[in-house]
Amino acid sequence: RGAARQLDAAEEADARALAALLRAVEELRELVAAEPRRAGELLAPAALLATLAELEVALGSPPRAGAVLVADPLAIRARRFDTVIVCGLQEGEFPRPAHPEPFLPDELRRELNIAAGLGLPPREDALADERYLFYATVSRPRRRLLLSTRDADEDGNPALPSFFVDDVRAVLPGLPETHRPLSEVTWPLAQAPTAAERARAEALAGPRLQPRPIASLSAAATARLRQREVLSAGALEKYARCPVRWFVESELQPARFEPDPEAMTRGSCIHAVLERSLASLDWPLPLDRFAEVETVVREAVAVESPKWVLGRGRAAQAAAAHEIAADVLRLLRHEAEAGGAFKPAELELQFGMGEAGLPALELHSLEQPGAEPLRLRGVIDRVDLDLAGRALVRDYKSGRPGRGWPVAQWRAEDQLQVALYMVVVRELLRRTPVGGVYQPLRGENLRARGIVREDVNAGVAVVKTDRRSQPDLEQELAAASERACQLSVQLRAGRLVPAPDRCSRDGCAYPGICRVVDA
Structure with missing residues (x-):
């Protein structure tokens, strides 16, 4: 069973032709039997x-x-x-333009015809062949023929219709035509060509329903938040800017189709190179022997750069490693020239990470005494100390400067990270924080921005407007702590109020989830 030889394509065509012939002969026999007088006419060789x-x-x-x-x-x-x-049916598509003959173009053919009296026909004029194909195409339907052309491409650029369409209009005047502009989502209701298009047009013309924006999570969903027990300063900042974006990126964490942005990968590599380099260098850095510093940095780059995907191919990776070394050396030279009484003491200081480091920082709200305390975790890039043991917190930033880096913008922009790290230094390290700055790693201007007490020697690189008195500094730390506690209460309660004006530079980053509808 199933082992018989099957017909190939040619044999199947012959079999189908034979079946059609036999059916025709049978129908002809029935017709002759029904009309015997027409037998001679029907069975004549030419008619047959x-x-x-x-x-x-x-x-x-x-x-x-x-x-x-x-x-x-x-x-x-x-x-x-x-x-x-x-x-x-567009100009340049149907009919297609003529292609030049590669070996003997029409221009040489004409010259040969004139010089030698030959009659070489032109080869590049394909219009006759295209007309034949168009005729063969439009003559194939039994019931209906539709000709489709467009007047603009997907980008809105003008597109010329084929002159074959004008030829059809000239031969068959008064043909029905329908047209839908590129700006229209559906066909007009009266011109909808199919039932599906009519349904789409009716849906577009129907009443619009205002989607209900997200307000809060359910109790069950709130209880399953990953960041409910211990929060980070970065998560609080992201939640303050847009709760829905925080929820999508920090809690839902959808898988990305593309790899991590190259800028983020380079920033992580620079962090690692700085940590390794600063652990091997003596402070203050010797400007007159900066070649020694360069040797240490390049050795650190040679160790750390292979751990990160910095580009495709060896050449790209080598170029990225060279650029990282140049950025680190530029930053270290900037710090050496700025001077100051502080030197690195703690690098990549972890707290609340569940390891052998510092415990989590616990903060209590003064305005909401009965609220659950905030437990904070994180990693401080660098803590510098002076001879008196006073601390200066540095947070590295590999991106372009933000509006909230200066202390004057901390409250308006909900910039909490450095201020909370200063509280960590005070409460967990038992050091007196006298400053906290965001330190750019790249760019033309490497001056750090933040807050520094006015009576400490932090070098000439500190911006004058970032200097504050001790009471002002304490006030900023208290305001950041209270704001963090308030945000943690809202976050743990599952409040997700969209903030499209602060979500990103381009507005709402997830409009399908936020259901934010522009007015």
């Missing part, structure tokens, strides 16, 4: 051959209801269809 020549033989898979064949004009020249839709 003409009848057989009009027989149609179906090849390939049997036709199915609703099936559509997508083909080019050459593939349907000898076939018949119920409906044919001719697409791409």
Whole structure:
């Protein structure tokens, strides 16, 4: 069973032709039997051959209801269809432009004809062939023919229709035409060509429903928040800017199709190189022997750069490693020239991370005494100390400067990270914080911005407007602590109020989730 030889394509075509011939002969026999007087007329050789020549033989898979064949004009020249839709009737597409003859172009053919009296025909004029293909295409349908052309491409640039369309209009004037502009989402309701398009047009013309924006999570969802027990300063800042964006990126954490941005990867590598370099250097850095510093930095880059994907190919990775070394050396030279009484003491200081480091920082709200305390965790990039043991917190930033870096903008921009790190230094390290700054790693201006007490020697690189008195500094730390506690209460309660004006530079980053509708 199932072992019999099957017909190949040519044999199947012959079999189908034979079946059509036998059916035609049977129908002819019935017709002769019904009308014996026409037997001579019907069975005449010329009439019989003409009848057989009009027989149609179906090849390939049997036709199915609703099936559509997508083909080019050459593939349907000898076939018949119920409906044919001719697409791409554009200038330069159908008819296609002529292609020059690579070996003997028409210009040389004309010169040979003149010089030698030859009659070489031109080869580059393909219009006659294109006209034949167009005629073969439009003559294939039995019931309906649709010609499709566009007046603009997807970018809105003008597109010229094929002159074949004008030829059809000239031969068959008064043909019905429908047109939909590129700016219209659906066809006009009265011109909808199909039932599906009519349904879309009716939906567009129907009443608009205002989607309900997200307000808060359910109790069950709130109880499953990953960052409910211990929070980070970065998460609080992100939540303050847009709770929905925080929820999507920090809690839902959808898988990314693309790798991490190269700028983020380079920033992480610079952090690692700085940590390794500063652990091996003596302070203050010797400007007169800066070649020793360069040697240490390049050794650190050689160790750390292979751990990060900094580009495709060895050349790109080597160029990225060289750029990282140049950025680190530029920053260290900037700090050496700025001077000051502080030197690095703690690098990548962890707290609340569940390891052998410092415990989590616990903060209590003064305005909401009964609220659950905030437990904070994180990693402080660098803590510098002076001879008196006073601390200066530095937070590295590899991106472009933000509006909230200066202390004057901390409250308006909900910039909490450095201020909370200063509280960590005071409460967990038992050091007196006298400053906290955001330190850019790249760019033309490497001056750190933040807050520094006015009576300490932090070098000439500190911006004058960032100097504050001790009471002002304490006030900023208290305000940041209270704001962090308030945000933690809202976060743990599952409040997700969209903030599209602060979500990103381009507005709402997740409009499908926020359901924010522009007015």
